[in-house]
Amino acid sequence: MSSIRSAANSRTWLLSTPHTAYALRVSDRELPAHLHWGAPLTLAQAAAMAPHGPVYGVGVDGPGHPEEYLVAGGARFGVSSLQVQFSDGTRPVQPVLVGEHVEEESGGATLTLSYADEHYPLTIDLHYRVHDGCDVIERWTTLRHPADPPAFVTRADSACWTLPPRPDYRLSHVTGHWSSESQVERVTLARAETTLTSRRGLTGHHANPWVMVDAGDATEDAGEVWGAALAWSGSWRITVDRSPTDRVQLFGGYGHDALTWRLAGDDCLRTPVFCGLYSDGGFGAASRGWHEHVREHVLPRPDEVRPVVYNSWEATGFAVDVAGQQRLARLAAPLGVELFVMDDGWFGKRLSDNAGLGDWTPNPDRFPDGLTPLIDEVHRLGMRFGLWVEPEMVNPDSDLYRAHPDWVLHSANRARTEVRQQLVLNFARPDVAAWAHGWLDGLLRDHKIDFLKWDFNRPFTEAGWPEAADGADRLWIDHIQAVYDLLDRLRADHPRLRVESCAGGGGRVDLGILAHTDEVWTSDNTDAYDRLSIQYGFSQVYPAAIMAAWVTDSPNWLNGRVTPLRFRFHVAMAGVLAIGGNLTEWSPEELAEAADLVAQYKRIRPIVQHGRQYRLAPPGAPVTAVQYVSRDGAESVVFAYRPAPTFGRHPQPLPLRGLDPAATYRDKDTGTQHPGALLLTHGLPLTLPTGDYASALVTLIRV
The missing domain is CATH 2.60.40.1180 (Golgi alpha-mannosidase II)
Known part of the structure; x- marks a missing residue:
């Protein structure tokens, strides 16, 4: 069981999970002091602790104790969790405690510590949540300024995590690029502010919003590891601060430099959850802790056995028509495929990536009778049917853009940068979000569609909204929240619907999108050898149950590598198995071997998808x-x-x-x-x- 308890005599709060403890001390006139994050403690032991103080004194080493949430002002010279400018130009925040509350919930509890600025109408609520049977602690922050003139927020982190003193520290994270995502890096933590970030409007291929820190001696199977992961799918920032006197803190939140959020009246900034996990069992145990959290407390349908998928993209590219897709479906079904997915090229004038995005009706030349004949054939063959969509994008060469050029992200008097011949629709606009819901809901209602592969193939540029007279920077937040809301609404109205998050490969993989989807596309790189390192990095935080993995053709389209079919299958079978090769060119022997391997996967997939993973x-x-x-x-x-x-x-x-x-x-x-x-x-x-x-x-x- 997990619990949240307090020792009134010392104003100490103790958060206990099955294998860890987290302690903090509350003060009336400043934000709480951090006491402990690590091995289990009793409440009496936590109450007897003194905060780890400065080495050289206040004003030289910073605050006299590590704070749970750092605000700009006073003798603070490092990273600030919260930066606000009030209407008269004042920047420092001076918080006063106004409330403490624990809400017992089914399967857990949430602590809220409420503060208010002693002069301005700014309120700060710090939230901590624990779940029974789970060592992950969730934290987030809520900000309000219920008065005019407004305040302007330039940074609002979700939380700050403080590590205990150790002789040294090592930082683990992933880096990469398109088709080489999730490459693990472990380096000595510099005495500096190390920032991982995305300024792209999406999670990103180049980094992922999680970090792990150890004392430099952790292995796969032993040693202390502290980790933090942000549940957000837009721009983000995680800063790991190691001071010259070796105080280490992890800061994380949405947004990035140069953004300002207006806060007044009924406005509320509720930051995304920034999760923390401590493990004394090395990186392997830490990963299994994250996997358990994702399965039990993030995914909408954690107990689902993920189906074996066939996707037509590498077989056909944009050369999609009803006869060709039906032929692929007739080859896929005998292999044991359970879900047939038609990828890009089925709609509008989508003969290449130059046109058609935004015009979401079947191409009349390729599908003269619509999608129904293909869907009916897929269902007759005993498979479910899925479809590729990219709702947040538009080609300038489209009827939608010609009708609504103002619907895209753009800045006044500036050119509109095209990436992959497309622009980004502004989902922060209610009319754009309503349009997207209308055509998606109609598509699902008019057809027996079981699955959407939701893609997002380019970053934000010129992320402005000239028609929004005030607060255009909120679109960096509101766009992502609108996507979450749309996904939830579609899933509620169409309970059979499954959704895969894709962003030019693994560009939108995070705890935020996983709360609204069922799995993610790991990488556009389907080469089995390259996938070994991609899947290794992916598994540091994310479980196999959400890791889509395809078996494709040899030589591989990306790098020309030749690998045996058995090797390609065994690599993909370590996640959610799918087939993406051109089955019309597979030999009878290859098709027979593939059917046998699919049958093997179906026997073991409950263990792969729902079991405990060990990287040997x-x-x-x-x-x-x-x-x-x-x-x-x-x-x-x-x-x-x-x-x-x-x-x-x-x-x-x-x-x-x-x-x-x-x-x-x-x-x-x-x-x-x-x-x-x-x-x-x-x-x-x-x-x-x-x-x-x-x-x-x-x-x-x-x-």
């Missing part, structure tokens, strides 16, 4: 491996990948994780029995095919 060996090792263990511990699945053989050497046995050392496990395929203790210590013997890009799938059953 990273990309770059002689054999890369990942293991999944069912929630009850009765079954385990191991994938092993050897990109290239080492002459004269057989692969070493692979030590496993998460098994019962007192149990015996039987290899489902060979019948060989292995003592659990030996699997954990001496390892699982591996048999891999000869040649490059060899792989193995082993299923173990507890006997």
